[in-house]
Amino acid sequence: MTETTAVSIPGYKAGTWTIDPTHSEVGFSIRHIMISKVKGTFEKFDATFVTGENPLDSSVTASAQVASINTNQADRDGHLRTGDFFDAETYPTIDFVSTGVRQVKGDFLVDGNLTIKGVTKPATFDFEFGGFGTDPYGNYKAGATAKTEVARADFGLTYNAALETGGMLLGDKVTITIELQAALNQA
Numbered sequence: 001m002t003e004t005t006a007v008s009i010p011g012y013k014a015g016t017w018t019i020d021p022t023h024s025e026v027g028f029s030i031r032h033i034m035i036s037k038v039k040g041t042f043e044k045f046d047a048t049f050v051t052g053e054n055p056l057d058s059s060v061t062a063s064a065q066v067a068s069i070n071t072n073q074a075d076r077d078g079h080l081r082t083g084d085f086f087d088a089e090t091y092p093t094i095d096f097v098s099t100g101v102r103q104v105k106g107d108f109l110v111d112g113n114l115t116i117k118g119v120t121k122p123a124t125f126d127f128e129f130g131g132f133g134t135d136p137y138g139n140y141k142a143g144a145t146a147k148t149e150v151a152r153a154d155f156g157l158t159y160n161a162a163l164e165t166g167g168m169l170l171g172d173k174v175t176i177t178i179e180l181q182a183a184l185n186q187a
Contacts, residue, residue, distance in 0.1 A: 007055045007056055007103055009055055009129060013051070013132070013140065013184055014051050014052055015051060016048065016049070016185045017050075017051065017182035017184050017185065018047075018185060019048070019180055019182045020141070020181045020182060020183055021044075021045065024045075024178070024180040024181050024182075025041055025177075025178070026176075027039060027040065027176070027177045027178070028041075028174055028177070029174070029177070030152070030171050030175075032170065032171070034163070034167040034171075038076075039071070040070055040072075040077075041069075041070050042064035042065060042066070042068050042069055042070075042094070043065075043068040044065035044067075044068035045062065045064040045065065046063050047060060047061065047062035047063070047180070047182070048060070048061050048062075049182055056101050056102060058101050059098045059101075060096070060097075060098045060110060060112070061096070061097050062095070062096045062097075063094065063095045063096075064093065064094045065092065066081065066086045066088040066091065066092055066094060067092065069081065084159040086117055086157070087117060090118070091116075094115065095115045096115075096125075097112050098111065099113060099122075101127075107126065108126075108127040108128070109124050110124065110125045110127050111123075111124050112125075114155075116157070117155050117157065119154070119155045119156050121150070121154050123150060125146040125147060125178075126147050126148065127144060127145075127146050128145045129144050130143030130144050131143055135183075140184040141181055141182065141183050141184070142181070142182050142184070143180065144182075145180070146177070147175065147176065148175070148176050149174065149176070150176065151172055152170075152173070152174050153172060
């Protein structure tokens with residue numbers, strides 16, 4: 001059941017918020033050789049949140065620089081930037097623009113359009129508030145975790161290799177996790 005009535009969140013303030021990149025992370029994980037997961041991050045990203053008086057009237061726009069991908073293995077990172085994967089020269093960013101916020105059984109969901117490698121598909125992030133507080137410099141901050149899972153082939157990321165032992169090198173699903181802290185812009 002989707003809730004559409006006004007929602008109350010302790011510490012919540014309406015306004016425009018800018019992500020704090022030094023206290024945030026855009027990460028992903030994918031199954032590798034069928035037995036474990038490889039994780040990585042995008043080291044350069046930006047996001048703006050506009051929170052309405054009612055949290056369900058809020059919006060977000062976010063972007064990650066593909067060339068900033070980091071899996072702690074330089075050769076793999078270089079391969080991920082090529083046309084086999086993200087084609088960073090042609091498609092330098094991964095973008096998300098929200099289309100709505102809803103609450104289902106107490107959980108917040110942020111719906112929107114995710115664009116990877118020039119392909120735009122709907123995506124829904126599970127959004128968990130961490131809380132609100134003032135940092136030592138007087139900035140009012142919000143913390144949250146956002147998470148979704150996408151099928152990489154939906155975005156044209158189809159590179160794979162068969163394993164001698166059976167199965168494939170890479171899994172079909174990619175989990176995207178964003179740990180964020182954002183500052184309320186001062187008027």
